[in-house]
Amino acid sequence: MSHCAIVGINWGDEGKGRMVDLLTEEYDIVVRFQGGGNAGHTVINDKGKFALHLLPSGIFREGVVNILGNGVALDPENLWKEMEQVMAQGVDITPENLRISDRASLLMPWHRLLDELEEKRLRDKKYGSTKQGIAPFYSDKYQKKTIMAGELFYPERMKQHLKDILEWKNLIIENVYGAKGYTIEEIMKWADDFCEKIKPFICDTGDYLRQAEKEGKKILFEAQLGSLRDLDYGIYPYTTSSNTMAAYAPAGSGLPSARPDKVIGVVKAYSTCVGEGPFVCEMFGDEAEELRKAGAEYGAKTGRPRRVGPLDTVATRYGVQVQAATEVALTKLDVLSYMDRIPVCTGYEIDGEVTDRFPFPMAMEDASPVIEYMEGWKCDISGVRRWEDLPPQARAYVEYVEKAVECPITYVSVGPERDSMIYRNKETDND
Secondary structure (H helix, E strand, O other): OOOEEEEEOOOOOOOHHHHHHHHHHHOOEEEEOOEOOOOOEEEEEOOEEEEEOOOOOOOOOOOOEEEEOOOEEEOHHHHHHHHHHHHHOOOOOOOOOEEEEOOOEEOOHHHHHHHHHHHHHHHHHOOOOOOOOHHHHHHHHHOOOOOEHHHHHOHHHHHHHHHHHHHHHHHHHHHOOOOOOOOHHHHHHHHHHHHHHHHHHEEOHHHHHHHHHHOOOOEEEEEEEEHHHOOOOOOOOOOOOOOOOHHHHHHHHOOOOOOOOEEEEEEEOOEEEOOOOOOOOOOOHHHHHHHHHHOOOEOOOOOOEOEEEOEEHHHHHHHHHHHOOOEEEEEOHHHHHHOOEEEEEEEEEEOOEEEOOOOOHHHHHHOEEEEEEEEOOOOOOOOOOOHHHOOHHHHHHHHHHHHHHOOOEEEEEOOOEOOOEEEOOOOOOOO
């Protein structure tokens, strides 16, 4: 059997969804193992264009089972709304192709409220939250103050559990933030409106995955965000509140016995960043706006303009290392086609010294980028499907990045569509 994890190498928004959608042809099961509705996985295929937030990106492949694992922040309201949108575009979603772990905890309305209230309190020191309730959710989970999806099958016990948690949450909402709390009647109505709708999809996915592994089925693990947003290894505290690492995939999926033998790290051909925190390679002004427009760099979930910059080999090499990536998929190479010279961030200058090692987060606040330039190719490459048909300058750029990040680049995307991909087998490259 062969399992694979698809993970982000940088700040997120690298193009993981399109890679999962592409590669599910080779897998039986796709599992989201962490994160929540703050994800923004854009997928374009023969069924249309989709911006997924909670649904696994394998939902479009017939015969593929999609799972939301126990590590996911399960928002029943936004999940159901997303399911309705996707089904309205002609995609079938049934308990046969979507399964939700009974051990996944529910993201409640108060989690989104608390997220928004805390960002307001922080004012100019905010973390850049998407206000989807992710940080309050994971905080509650580790305090053992969440409702598990499986509790929906025990309604009376769940109601009492909700009352106990609600009493505690209202103390915080009302006394710390001065906002209006919730009543148990409001929460039970919310549960009736949304939790009951997703209830048919909830099951013991751990048991299903164990049996699937025994049968030799191939599993694809789908991560949300990227290495630099990981709670432990990212630019803390400007991170998400879960672990975005391939190493967490077995635990967060519900199959601790899984050993992915491939980790595909997705890297954008330039750098983008949504939200706050150090972003050493950042461009500003007209130069940034030109790149942002060329790449349509606006958040799939928030619509916020993404911060942009050249590919950062310091951050990318670090991301490859902490993800233990075995290969890299380089996305959006076509976006750079307008540039005469292509900038690359090859180091950071901190206190007068240049380093190519990724520093401790606080040290990055005073870092400035060291930029080198490569020759552009100045032609449309979106129709290219073979490595040898790329302009020499484009191949040189890919090879430079590959050497700098110390990981083989096996996929090069030249457009957002499913088939806009160059499969690069180094053993058979003609040059």
